[in-house]
Amino acid sequence: MRRIFSTMESFVVIGAGQAGGRAVEALRASGFEGRIDLIGAETHLPYERPPLSKELLADDAAPFELMHDQAWYEERNITLHLGAPATVIDRDAKRVVIGDSQTVAYDKLLLTMGGGVRRLDISGGDLAGVHYLRTVEESLAIGKMLVAGTRIVVVGGGFIGLEIAASARIRDCAVVVLEAADRLMGRALPEEIGNVFSELHRQNGVDIRLNLGIERIEGAGKVETVVAASGETIEADGVVVGVGIVPDTALASEAGLDVDNGIVVDEYCRTSDPAIYAAGDVTLHPNPFAGRHIRLESWQNAQNQAIAAAQNMNGANTPFTEVPWFWSDQFDVNLQMCGAPDEWDNVVTRGDISARDGLLFQRVGETIVGAIGLNRPRDMRFIKRLMTAGKTPTAAELADEDVGFRELLK
Numbered sequence: 001m002r003r004i005f006s007t008m009e010s011f012v013v014i015g016a017g018q019a020g021g022r023a024v025e026a027l028r029a030s031g032f033e034g035r036i037d038l039i040g041a042e043t044h045l046p047y048e049r050p051p052l053s054k055e056l057l058a059d060d061a062a063p064f065e066l067m068h069d070q071a072w073y074e075e076r077n078i079t080l081h082l083g084a085p086a087t088v089i090d091r092d093a094k095r096v097v098i099g100d101s102q103t104v105a106y107d108k109l110l111l112t113m114g115g116g117v118r119r120l121d122i123s124g125g126d127l128a129g130v131h132y133l134r135t136v137e138e139s140l141a142i143g144k145m146l147v148a149g150t151r152i153v154v155v156g157g158g159f160i161g162l163e164i165a166a167s168a169r170i171r172d173c174a175v176v177v178l179e180a181a182d183r184l185m186g187r188a189l190p191e192e193i194g195n196v197f198s199e200l201h202r203q204n205g206v207d208i209r210l211n212l213g214i215e216r217i218e219g220a221g222k223v224e225t226v227v228a229a230s231g232e233t234i235e236a237d238g239v240v241v242g243v244g245i246v247p248d249t250a251l252a253s254e255a256g257l258d259v260d261n262g263i264v265v266d267e268y269c270r271t272s273d274p275a276i277y278a279a280g281d282v283t284l285h286p287n288p289f290a291g292r293h294i295r296l297e298s299w300q301n302a303q304n305q306a307i308a309a310a311q312n313m314n315g316a317n318t319p320f321t322e323v324p325w326f327w328s329d330q331f332d333v334n335l336q337m338c339g340a341p342d343e344w345d346n347v348v349t350r351g352d353i354s355a356r357d358g359l360l361f362q363r364v365g366e367t368i369v370g371a372i373g374l375n376r377p378r379d380m381r382f383i384k385r386l387m388t389a390g391k392t393p394t395a396a397e398l399a400d401e402d403v404g405f406r407e408l409l410k
């Protein structure tokens, strides 16, 4: 694709995480030769977060990797402003304020501010030894705590909490997971998958407590005891909280953009201001496969929505319409899911879900609205293509291991 706009145009990206990093890469790859400013509150160059709860926690020798080094940005003439947040978007003057006073002008602006962790507002929630996980610094701090024999309470049985629990067990910590709901990963996955993961964690020595919320944390200056809502007490050396994120929408709201549990964008990643785009965890966007507006917290969305936004800023007029895809690694299980269904009327399975080697399809009639694979990464690649192509194999074909997904694509 060739650049369509004048080289004098200036594009500014707020948020130097995965989506911001991919966006500036895609701007140059799509031929944009104007000025690019990338503003990041963190001091680091853009990096991807999935290793923070996996490799980086489970193995203290694992290296922390950036998406690109400093020279890469210099070679592409991308101006970096790291270590201070953008504080104001002045839409009338088309400029962004960084920190207290520095300003940067834009012709088009991209918002990729992601989200911040949801914090527990409980007594003892700020004691030393209480951790959250979003940044590399937080991952390194948790990693330091995971010495063999340390007693860790993980609050929240979602993806992040369970990945932390698995990493802590791999490092021989004693791990308790508190989950207020009646099953694990209940926000995103059906009950049968949650049950398989309860079993997986219990077999690996994680003490999974369902239907149990946290009431408070006690200790003299540092974490000593976690008190559950039931009154039960659990001795702990450290607590890691993984109860979700809150999209970082304040800047957009203050600038008068449409916000509703995320910055509202259309299929072209445009906000309610045609000069401002948004991508990644911070967006609430339409998804044709989900049939509604959704906000995704996923690596794939951070990458591909950012690329789509960048290309559209540079003159392409391509809608972003991808089947949502997410993965999680816990112990020896690779979980992948396609789609983001909020309802389905029948389920088909292939293989053996309870043995962690199988697939579960969520369907409405014969339409696949969601698919979950346990240790089936290759199949999931084809299933995503099946869903994208709108194929409707029969239940018998989906269930039969002898029917190849490649065949069903034809």
Ligand SMILES: Cc1cc2nc3c(=O)[nH]c(=O)nc-3n(C[C@H](O)[C@H](O)[C@H](O)COP(=O)(O)OP(=O)(O)OC[C@H]3O[C@@H](n4cnc5c(N)ncnc54)[C@H](O)[C@@H]3O)c2cc1C
Binding pocket: 014, 015, 016, 017, 018, 019, 020, 039, 040, 041, 042, 048, 049, 050, 051, 052, 053, 084, 085, 086, 087, 112, 113, 114, 115, 133, 134, 135, 160, 248, 251, 279, 280, 281, 282, 296, 297, 298, 299, 300, 302, 325, 326, 327, 328, 329
């Ligand atoms: C521990 C962990 C493990 C994960 N594992 C997986 C996984 O296995 N699979 C998967 O699909 N997804 C996973 N994810 C999710 C995935 O990492 C996110 O979806 C992705 O990081 C979102 O990218 P983003 O750029 O939209 O937001 P972020 O990565 O949150 O980046 C946003 C950046 O914007 C900055 N910022 C915010 N406000 C401002 C401001 N005003 N000015 C300047 N900068 C600002 C923030 O500091 C941050 O650096 C994981 C996430 C975490 C935290």
